[in-house]
Amino acid sequence: MELSEENKKTLLLSVHKAIEEYAGHTANHLFHSRTNKFINYPSNGGLTEEEKVALGQIKENEVLKSAFRKVIASNTADVFFDFFNILDGTADPETGKWSEVLLIDKPEDFDDHQEFLHDSFYETYWDWKEKRKNKNWSLDLNEGE
DSSP: OOOOHHHHHHHHHHHHHHHHHHHHHHHHHHHTTOGGGSOOSSTTBOOOHHHHHHHGGGTTOHHHHHHHHHHHHHHHHHHHHHHHHHHHTSSOOSSSOOOOOOOOOOOTTOOOOSOOHHHHHGGGHHHHHHHTTTSSOOSBSOTTO
16 A cells, blocks of 8 residues: 555645745744744743844844745755655665655554654654754753753
């Protein structure tokens, strides 16, 4: 069994829709100086006061809002493109063991009582941070830890 054309198209169109919506929402939050509304990764992430002041320059600046929306959308699309390459087997993850996977249509007799990827996504940031130790790069507010 493989992923049907209908499911593939629906999935990809949903990703494009989400990219557009999230980029727009984030740009709008920046435009209205609502910087506490869009940082949810990692769980203890956020902006320093210096970063908030710098982003405040976007407030009510339509050109910067448009530019940020495009940058956010392009970056998000790049992440999805890399993710799809891994799913397609045309690229391998650079960390961990990998045996490739298949994205298929869900069988009617599928057991829904399992852990899903989205259930583990945010919590695995800490595993990623551990792998990145001493690389002088962090998204969370505990950079010194």
